[in-house]
Amino acid sequence: MTEESTLTFDDLPDNLYLEIFQYLPSSTDLLNLQRVSKRWQRVACDYWLWKKVKITPHPILKTTLAKIVRRYFTESTTSLDVCGGVWRRRRHMSSTVSLSNNVLSLIGKMSPKLREFMIEEDNLKDIDLSLLPSSVQRLSFTNCEIPTDCLVNVDKKFPELHSLLFRRCPILQDGHLALFGKLENLERLECYGCYRIDSSAIRVIAENFSNLKTLALIGSPFLGDRDCAIIAEKLPKLTTIEIEEWIDITMNGVTTLRKNLRNLKFLSIKCSSINQGEIVIEGSRVHV
Template identity: 25%
Template sequence: MGWWGVTGQEAPGRGHGNKWHKWDGRGWMRHRGSMRRSEAAPGGAVGKKGVKQGGPEPSGAPGPTGTCEAALAGRAGAGEGFVVATAAMAARPALPDSVLVQVLALLPLRDRLRAARVCRRWQQLAQDRAVWTHVDLSPHRISRRTLWHLVRHRLPDSLSTLRMRGAPRSGGKQRLLSPALLAALRKRCPQLHRLCLTETDLRHVPYESMPASVTTLELSLCDIPDAWFCVSPSVPPPQVQHLAIDSIPTFSDHHLLDISSQNHLKTLSLCGTYGVTDMGIQAAAPHLEELERLTLRHCIIGDAAMVFIGRHMKQLRYLEISNAYFLTNRGLVAIVTLEHLETLCLDLYDLVSLGTVIALLQVLPRLNHLKLGGTCFEDELLGKIQENFPHCTISHTL
């Protein structure tokens, strides 16, 4: 039902017998009760029988063929300010589709789905391929059934980044991923390049079942078996170039050797992998000659690992060594061969002197950013070092 003056029917929500008549040029009339003053159009008073006495007809008064905006503008209780505001909103141009698509792409998944219910225009925009280029499901612990629905009906072939969160040590139907689901994802999204998994049980998901288009693989708090990265020679492995492992205690030296010997890694980030030692770096280093970025945090490494890093990884442009409590001056000197190194992040402890760091600044020509941590330095001392090496930005964190 609608209002009188728009559809000629009873106004909704007014109750039995409380009916509105047509606009007569002076105000709204109804059978029972008197109109509140806020329900009268601006410029007139209300009589005892609910008929507005005098006053001009407001410009937004709806007629038999008026629009919803006009009905809202002339609706009882709106007031003169609402009429002006509605007119300004009607005169304001709508945002172009390209801008709305960019805004929708920044929204979380749940808000994107809600936006599709606003109107037909938003529904079409919410289904645009650009909106679903990057999808982050990690804030929600979804089920495999929900993920199947997204793969079949929502995720487009233009999907580039996918983040998901599962349940660690899950069993049966509670597992998020399966080989069949990954096969459907590979077929549905051939341009998927970045896959980020958090708290996902991968013990029953072979590594070779990962989409072949994935070049960036990020695993955090996941369960992986001992030989997960070891694939059959007859099966081509995923062409991973950027690997990030975070807080996976089961990741060890043989995992590092398997993944480095199969792929030409460009980026390697190991955080909280206490199973990686000097021997693992020594075995994997000959296969990491094309590596450009290396991050080692909370790894049990020392001088021997630094020696093989300096010997084989000569294409490094970024190197971060954090919480390496066994690193000494001898190991730090071993990276003087990294001529392409641009950024160096080090945690210095009692076994490494500041003089060795200054020597690195003298022999590394492209080093333009040095970040030191672990030891408290005086600002005056860091200021003097900065004056001697103006080409390098030196920062300090505790």
């Protein structure tokens, strides 16, 4: 091939730019790309690249997030993953870093069809999550302080919610879960490293989330055989259960789950009181 016929990156059509840019790990990279050239700026602003917005792992301030929402969010935006960085900057522990009620209202206005909302490392004090659009189907909290005040009215606001995840949220307990009310469409509940989840929380889950298909309770030491009995009786539609670090569970509890949950296809248990702490897996996720 001669030098005159050699193609450069600038010779690529816009649709290939879009294909390449969609693999960037964070939406903030799209902002940086806009500084390269006017053409890259135009392509990086395409609404197709802002359908799923991920502003992690680097923290963002609420003022900056508000500007991004105004500039790039549209009715096509269906997912937002944002990081506040509260654990890295201890001086901000008393207040939220990346969110405000004004920002949430703005998100609801610009993206009324938002389906996924994920927040990491932030304090949700004085935040009203019910300001998010009612179209939200998945809520995820990682390393967050979640005062009960921020969950007021969520039971009526998110009727389509089908997935709820809490990861390393230290104050999460039965009172928080009760505020979600009876979520008839909730199919997936995952709690990782939420050590205050106890039998009271299990009763709330059993009473309010009767259509659960996936339940993960990892790092909840206060649970045991009695909770297995409640789960087996009240949550008959479960197909997947993951259990780790329960102190009071024995093979009796495991047997209760096996015998009574007829739809169960995947069971994963890793507890010191069972199989010498080695992980026990039955079934396969492939069929779930």
